[in-house]
Amino acid sequence: MTGTWKTAITRIKPNEVRLRGYCIDELMGQASFAQVVYLALKGELPSPDVGRLMDAMLVSSIDHGVTPPSTQAARIAASTGAPLNAAIAAGVLSINKHHGGAIYDCMGTLAEVIRRANEAGQSLEAAGEALVGEYKAAKRKVAGFGHRVHTSDPRTAKLLALAHDLGLAGQGVAAVRAMEAAFAAGGRPLPVNVDGALAALLIDLAIPQALANAFFIMARVPGLVAQIYEEQTREAPMRHIDPRESEYDGPEPRTWRSSS
Amino acid sequence: MTGTWKTAITRIKPNEVRLRGYCIDELMGQASFAQVVYLALKGELPSPDVGRLMDAMLVSSIDHGVTPPSTQAARIAASTGAPLNAAIAAGVLSINKHHGGAIYDCMGTLAEVIRRANEAGQSLEAAGEALVGEYKAAKRKVAGFGHRVHTSDPRTAKLLALAHDLGLAGQGVAAVRAMEAAFAAGGRPLPVNVDGALAALLIDLAIPQALANAFFIMARVPGLVAQIYEEQTREAPMRHIDPRESEYDGPEPRTWRSSS
Amino acid sequence: MTGTWKTAITRIKPNEVRLRGYCIDELMGQASFAQVVYLALKGELPSPDVGRLMDAMLVSSIDHGVTPPSTQAARIAASTGAPLNAAIAAGVLSINKHHGGAIYDCMGTLAEVIRRANEAGQSLEAAGEALVGEYKAAKRKVAGFGHRVHTSDPRTAKLLALAHDLGLAGQGVAAVRAMEAAFAAGGRPLPVNVDGALAALLIDLAIPQALANAFFIMARVPGLVAQIYEEQTREAPMRHIDPRESEYDGPEPRTWRSSS
């Protein structure tokens, strides 16, 4: 019996694997992995510019050192002797509302700003200012703004500049800028962080909010792999892992210009 | 207290995030995600050609429909109401020796063929033939050869051709070809499958065998995300999920030529 | 530095392990595991009768054959070669709102019936009837009633009878009975199922609703272990696992009277 439920992702036939209609072997060598991730999620291949933005977005979140809880959980699991996939899973299970989840929450906020502006015929600035006021009155934090370490996150600046340069900045980017301006106008400047920038771009790429957390996970899994592998190969098992006691001893600062 | 343990992956300073020495914001927009995955794992940026091969390798394994056990486990978890990250974790936990693990096992076999050839001053063909004979005598399967569905897997052909065209095919590719020839010579042709091709390329990229399974996981996570999201949005909860009863209803076969 | 955060569960000193104040070695041999589970969660040892009810509640949910999604996910992971703990984790990740979660939801419903009755000076019957009416009008299902397989679940009857006999049936049991009566009065009898009975007893034991799902998980993990071990020892790896194709070949029906 076949045909009782449907899937629109991949069709397998003998000697043929098609993702969203395209032969995977045709995509290989032509499309970047980031482009094919977009295809898998959205059902259509991105334009080259959208593909380039996807690459940049995924690169922005690949790793953030040893302090994120997902990294700690993955290293702890690895330290007890977990195989690599189990340590990855422990890390992925630690990516939730309070770690990685700001992308999801900020997408919701930006969508609300955009909705209100459209419905009321308001500017995004006015709608953003109103929402910032409401959050302030309710003593609620707005996800996507401010950072524990970075006052001016270079990843944020690059993401927003890139979207602008590629002509892909839309209402999402405008809304996040409007919110940032509203914070500054309110006397307590709070810069967009990398989660806020990703939220803005995901809105402008029309990627569903339900995939916000997944986007972060897809980007971070390779970083977790690097961290787990380092734990497995550099450290003795069952050590106490305190991220505050770590010291970087990798390559010195260097720059790169791609020849591609 | 700092400095009691070392990490060589990422250095975080206020307003600066460096991966293996490079500012992440410098990589964004220039390097593909696949190139930065390579950087994270190997410590050095790949050449453009190696980056292109990495992209193709990751693309090759992004999804294989609804039958793989990792996809089934992820869909089952999603069907019970699991959040996306938990469903991903259930999928990742189902990528082990018997699913995805052929890459690891085949890397071991190819490394053994290469080692024997080098030590004995033999050709890879001779060493491969000897090893195939030993496996046959022991009635053991050789991982990386043969496929349940595909007799001539188009992903395999593309991976090996691409490595050849980019000048990146080395002893790994030669060894897998030698093994394939040995099977054919033994009267029971067994084609290289996509796991075998990936194993050969991972050897030629000098990526450690311990990361073989992780490579597959990094490639497959976005496919799992697409599958989980489809389950969450198209199906009622708690259904009985039989992959044999599924039918593809996505885009018709189509072709693509990148303008990039 | 010590003392920056607090824990009230276990105190470890050299040669002394105290759980909630009691030496674990004093509990061993005297208290049942179920009693100590209660102590761990609630902070106090249960009376012998409460301990006996806890044992019965955990026993009621230890296994339900090969069809539950948690069992399927655990067997699939095991079939790919996952170690036992990873297969358990895959199973636990499949215990959510739609599988196991009825206990949580039903606790909420019963608490609402009790609250309304108390606030309005109503009988539980009247409050239950009103709530059943509201759910019917909203075409919402009430968790904890009805079962796919069982019309009169023997585990339900035993749990409720035991609570009654031990003098532990309180407002929770009364509320679930009131709801059942309301369904019957409405012309569509819908029996309490095992989730509904557990929900009633958890309320009467004053175990927080937030632990409802955890209660089911604690009970089911040993069942998952048995299922995973059977998969590992009786079946070949990477088989297609269809629970509808399974057949029981264990011990014939038998009865037991404890001598304890």
Place this chain on the structure above:
Amino acid sequence: MTGTWKTAITRIKPNEVRLRGYCIDELMGQASFAQVVYLALKGELPSPDVGRLMDAMLVSSIDHGVTPPSTQAARIAASTGAPLNAAIAAGVLSINKHHGGAIYDCMGTLAEVIRRANEAGQSLEAAGEALVGEYKAAKRKVAGFGHRVHTSDPRTAKLLALAHDLGLAGQGVAAVRAMEAAFAAGGRPLPVNVDGALAALLIDLAIPQALANAFFIMARVPGLVAQIYEEQTREAPMRHIDPRESEYDGPEPRTWRSSS
């Protein structure tokens, strides 16, 4: 279609749930959860004495404070907002060779001592002394002996005494005692720890070595639940969790004599 694969654990019929042949509702109220865990794993109900030992074994490992890696991983996941089941899974994934795994390894060692003694017609003492000598020569640690915190673990003493008093101490207990004596005779006394005691008892209960890790997991899951729930209810999200900075503030030392 039915009957293509077999299961010997649970048979479900309408209004009947039988575990290993026994109606679950018959077991409820009569058998302790620990007894039914034994039934699920071994296929037969334990004698009351074996049931009592099972209870004590599970109680011995229910929790060991905030330092074990499984507890840390579970708390970290909880701190990021993970639902309870995902935090449990993160903890379970951190129970491996180097944490919890000593039970498995020690079972292997004890089985080896017993096998050698039986084959050579040696005493367990002689076989144990030889094995300790071999491990010492190879500078390998013997799992199940010595503890980071406890020099004389009260749980060990209680487990072994209980097995002795119940007449259940067999070759496993004798072998672990022989090993302990061999360490003492070698001039470096190394007491049996709780893992070693559990290993000895699992051998004497004829529970397969493959279930050693699972036994620890079944015992520890309720402890993880208590820890996760405490993290969720007492702490702010996304805190840095250092177990060395914790302080116990639960009930004062107290004693208990069961009236059951």
